[in-house]
Amino acid sequence: MTISGNMLIGQQAVSGQQAEIHAVNPATGETLSPAYAGGSKAEVEKACALAEAAFDAYRETSLEDRATFLESIASEIEAIGDQLTERGVAETGLPEARLQGERGRTCGQLRLFASVVRAGEWLDVRVDPALPEREPMPRVDLRQRHIALGPVAVFGASNFPLAFSVAGGDTASALAAGCPVVVKGHSAHPGTSELVGRAIQRAVKACGLPEGTFSLLFGSGREIGQALVADPRIQAVGFTGSRSGGTALMATAQARPQPIPVYAEMSSINPVFLLPEALKARGDKIAEGFAASLSMGAGQFCTNPGLVIAIEGPELDAFVAAAGEAVKGSAAQTMLTPGIHDAYEQGVNRLAGHAKVTEAARGQAGETAHPAQAGLFVTQAEAFLNDPALQEEVFGSTSLVIACADVQEVRRVAAELEGQLTITLQMDDGDLDTARQLLPTLERKAGRILANGWPTGVEVCHAMVHGGPYPATSDSRTTSVGSAAIFRFLRPVCYQALPTGLLPEALKDANPLGVSRLVDGKREV
Incomplete structure (x- = not known):
């Protein structure tokens, strides 16, 4: 596959007009080709507009279709073959075995979230049927589910070019939740990022999803990242990096007319x-x-x-x-x-x-x-x-x-x-x-x-917590690794006395999705 040096906005490959980014082989100091011309606020605008247009359709994809999409991304990444690890080695200086292991982890967590989506427990369905005869006051019909927050900005990490990058845990969990994703690729490994971005782009097309489900931007400095977080269509942020970078994004997110959550992993001495x-x-x-x-x-x-x-x-x-x-x-x-x-x-x-x-x-x-x-x-x-x-x-x-x-x-x-x-x-x-x-x-x-263990090595599983009080992360209530990461990008909605014809599938009495539900305080599986 040819590495073009382009950003990926929806289904398009777009050349930027700003300062160029060059990957550097840290082992030799060699500057690698191609150059990646950075994007501007115009590219942020286009990517966010597409993400917003995709949101309502993507968030209501069936559980099976969304799970299949996540599995398709994993398969497309695997199909890149040796080119992905070779480029990753050149851009990071990491050994080939490390890159191969990280690719396996990346694809494994995508498939983990596919299984989570299919199970549907993340919907957290709660049904409290109407009690019209209750004294002293009747109860109306109340039903709750979780829905996706909206388009999410994800920042690729420097130290994990695959597992915490373009298709890493933040992207996987946001897509699993039903959120379109706009990734700001890390400048240290743009070629690796483009290869993975094209894999996601192919999976979006193959699964018939709205093109704004995924975009990948590049840019030197903080202009692109700050513009992305400030864009009113972005509803949450996933970030792994320095304390200064994370706190700067948090400040931007809180200064918006509508503040949004930033899930930043920043600094820990363990x-x-x-x-x-x-x-x-x-x-x-x-x-x-x-x-x-x-x-x-x-x-x-x-x-x-x-x-x-x-x-x-x-x-x-x-x-x-x-x-x-x-x-x-x-x-x-x-x-x-x-x-x-x-x-x-x-x-x-x-x-x-x-x-x-x-x-x-x-x-x-x-x-x-x-x-x-x-x-x-x-x-x-x-x-x-x-x-x-x-x-x-x-x-x-x-x-x-x-x-x-x-x-x-x-x-x-x-x-x-x-x-x-x-x-x-x-x-x-x-x-x-x-x-x-x-x-x-x-x-x-x-x-x-x-x-009696050592902290290096983070298992991707259901019980893992990869988070902690500030400055380890910006929100100690969440995790960026493991199946519970999906809850960062969800919020509850209660439906009161809606007719059956308007209820989401997950909330209908017949339970057509077959998901676990809490009905009148009792768990039904």
């Missing part, structure tokens, strides 16, 4: 608590697992373990020594973009130059154009508690160990943490009381709490 008995019994094994998690993918995961918290003493010293040796042996890996590499270097230098922070280990220096040299640093709890800057995320394979005087100081550190995607407990049976004391605080701080 603390790991090393509880005393576990550290004493198996500190070396914990160090091994920690170093592997830290260095995975050059640390460019939103769940990378960027903070370690433990009680000071010989056991922690041994852990730092063992983890340090593992870090020293870790090979440098290519980072995703020159910008991410520069930000990582600044973050590492900030730690290295801090008067209260000690360098424990640095990994091997790399020979590619933009390598991530792993790092491990140590500070005292008092310094951490007195300097909010030590909570700033270093996006890459560097972590900070916090040495605490006792359990009470561990709890103080936990209480001062910002919102997180994950918090991990490394614990043995003898640590249960300590963990029990910490748990209420950790529940307030994170969306996922792990015991």
Whole structure:
């Protein structure tokens, strides 16, 4: 398939007129072709107009037709073949196996949402039949279902060119909910984005859906993104990226005459608590697992373990020594973009130059154009508690160990943490009381709490929560991974005393869709 360098608006390929975007191979520094001329407010206008025109028809597609559409996208992505992974490797520096795995995850979550759509439980149908004889007051007929919010703007992420990008979780869940999607592709991997965008475009056409069901825009800087969020036809936003980028979109969304929700995943350092008995019994094994998690993918995961918290003493010293040796042996890996590499270097230098922070280990220096040299640093709890800057995320394979005087100081550190995607407990049976004391605080701080595992690796399933209090995300009530992500793009509507001929199919007495319903307070399956 030829990569054209065009945006995709509905069924059209459109050339922009603004500043050009060039992908850069981060391993070599080579500029890749073709150039992608950025769009303007005119392209935003066209894409949003098409999305609005598509909305009412698309949101009322049958459950089967919408599920088939999601499955068709997955099949079209798979049909691209090796070209997709080859382009992804060139644009990101990620290994081929990683791209192949990410393609599988992307297609898997599309198929997961197809099964969710077919089941229909997301409609949350509730029927309270009329009770005309009820005393002292009769009850009218009341029926509720969830409907799609409207067109959704999705921003592709830098660190997952497939799974959190054009056809990633935000797009899949929004389409599953019945929302047309306008994607702002990430400038780091435009060719990969175009290939996937064309796959969605083909699926829209093959399934006979309105062309405005999907569009893909490109643009350097913030003009396109801000214009997209400000457009009155956009009704929600999905974003994965920096805290500054997410908060800027949130400000735009809240400044509109009609504010809209922004579901932004932004910043998390994913603390790991090393509880005393576990550290004493198996500190070396914990160090091994920690170093592997830290260095995975050059640390460019939103769940990378960027903070370690433990009680000071010989056991922690041994852990730092063992983890340090593992870090020293870790090979440098290519980072995703020159910008991410520069930000990582600044973050590492900030730690290295801090008067209260000690360098424990640095990994091997790399020979590619933009390598991530792993790092491990140590500070005292008092310094951490007195300097909010030590909570700033270093996006890459560097972590900070916090040495605490006792359990009470561990709890103080936990209480001062910002919102997180994950918090991990490394614990043995003898640590249960300590963990029990910490748990209420950790529940307030994170969306996922792990015991004796590592946060890197997010299972796409029904129970997963990939979210958390600010700044991990902009809305701690939601998840961006797993089947519950569909609820971000839905809202309830109640129908009072409507005649049967006007009722949506899901609310009719005969239950023609065969979905689970709550009828007069009793669950009917």
